[in-house]
Amino acid sequence: MMVDLETALPYPFAFDPAKTALVVIDMQRDFIEAGGFGETLGNNVSRLQVIVPTVADLIALCRTKGIDVIHTRECHLPDLSDLPAAKRDRGVPSLRIGDAGPMGRVLVAGEEGANIIPQLAPTAQERVIDKPGKGAFYATRLGDHLAGKGITSLIIAGVTTEVCVQTTMREANDRGFECLLIEDATESYFPAFKAATLEMIRAQGAIVGWTALFSQLKDAWH
Ligand code: TIU
Numbered sequence: 001m002m003v004d005l006e007t008a009l010p011y012p013f014a015f016d017p018a019k020t021a022l023v024v025i026d027m028q029r030d031f032i033e034a035g036g037f038g039e040t041l042g043n044n045v046s047r048l049q050v051i052v053p054t055v056a057d058l059i060a061l062c063r064t065k066g067i068d069v070i071h072t073r074e075c076h077l078p079d080l081s082d083l084p085a086a087k088r089d090r091g092v093p094s095l096r097i098g099d100a101g102p103m104g105r106v107l108v109a110g111e112e113g114a115n116i117i118p119q120l121a122p123t124a125q126e127r128v129i130d131k132p133g134k135g136a137f138y139a140t141r142l143g144d145h146l147a148g149k150g151i152t153s154l155i156i157a158g159v160t161t162e163v164c165v166q167t168t169m170r171e172a173n174d175r176g177f178e179c180l181l182i183e184d185a186t187e188s189y190f191p192a193f194k195a196a197t198l199e200m201i202r203a204q205g206a207i208v209g210w211t212a213l214f215s216q217l218k219d220a221w222h
Contacts, residue, residue, distance in 0.1 A: 005180070005212055005220040010202040013180050013210040015153040017221075021068040021146060025136065025158025025165050027055060027120045028073050030113040032159070035102035037113065040093040043189040048159050051187045052119050054214050055157050058185050059120060061218060068149055071122045072129045072136045074164060075107050075114040082132040082139065134167040143175060153178040155217070156209075157185035162193040169201065169208055179209035182217060 005013045030036035031048060038045045062069050076083045080098050088097050097107045104111030109130055122128050131140045146154075154177050158165055165186050169179050181201060188194040201208040 003221050005210075005217060007216040007220070008180060008210040008212040010206055010210070013178070013212065015155075015178065015180070017065055017067050019151055020153040020155060021070055021149070021151045022059065022062040022155045022157070023136065023142075023168065024055060024059060024069065024071045024120065025156065025168055026072055026074045026160075027052075027116050027158055028075075028113065029103055029115055029117055030075075030107055032117055033103070033113075035113070037093075037097070037107045038189065040095045040101065040106060041091065042093070045189070047189055047191075048187045051157075051159075051185055052117065054182075055185045056119055058155075058157055058182055058214055058217075061221070062155070063123075065221065067155075068127075068151065069122070070127045070129060070142070070145070071116055071120075072131055072140075072142075072158070072164075072168075073109070073114055073116065074132075074134070075109040075111075075130055076132055078105070078108055078110060080108075134164045135171040136164070136168040137171040137175065146177075152176070154180070156181045159187055160193075161186045161188040162190070162197040163188075166197050166201070166208075173208050180217075181209060181211045182214050183211050184214050 002014050002016050031038040095101045095106050099106050103113030129140050129142050136142050172179050198211050
């Protein structure tokens with residue numbers, strides 16, 4: 001049965017739970033905890049910690065409803081063969097991707113920092129997609145996974161709003177998915193960038209997709 005989220009912006013968002021997945025983007029220690037990739041870039045990572053309880057509630061709701069929960073992690077192979085020089089050499093971080101830091105090698109699969117934070121740990125049944133880019137469709141099996149399950153709508157959460165979340169949402173939109181971003185389940189190191197991203201996603205008649213608060217989704221989903 002369809003769920004009609006009448007309070008979504010810019011206009012009501014209807015979805016069939018049988019064809020909907022939750023995608024939780026990059027809720028990793030490297031972005032959310034001190035000593036990880038986010039902090040090496042000069043960011044105050046504590047800003048991202050405020051959404052953790054809401055993301056946990058969103059995951060719990062989706063598990064209760066029986067919809068597919070997918071987690072992504074931005075990270076690279078230990079030999080860095082999937083890390084373009086352009087990404088490694090960008091900017092003046094305190095540590096570069098692949099360097100040894102307090103949570104292991106920065107943004108490398110298998111290291112502590114690349115793990116999803118314990119509060120949001122995936123279950124053994126849930127798919128975890130490791131991705132070398134900002135978008136979750138680039139160089140991953142996500143598209144095949146969703147097609148195999150007949151998924152047409154995505155509920156999206158995670159960090160950071162204007163980088164990996166927005167890139168993934170635009171990739172999904174171009175692939176024909178209807179996308180709903182949960183406003184209080186996404187966060188940025190830059191409040192103005194989060195606000196601008198929410199606005200640009202839903203502008204022009206949902207040019208990229210819809211947004212709603214978690215409480216609004218919960219209230220609509222009986
Ligand atoms: N730097 C920043 O805001 N984000 C990233 O590098 N990756 C994600 O957004 N996951």
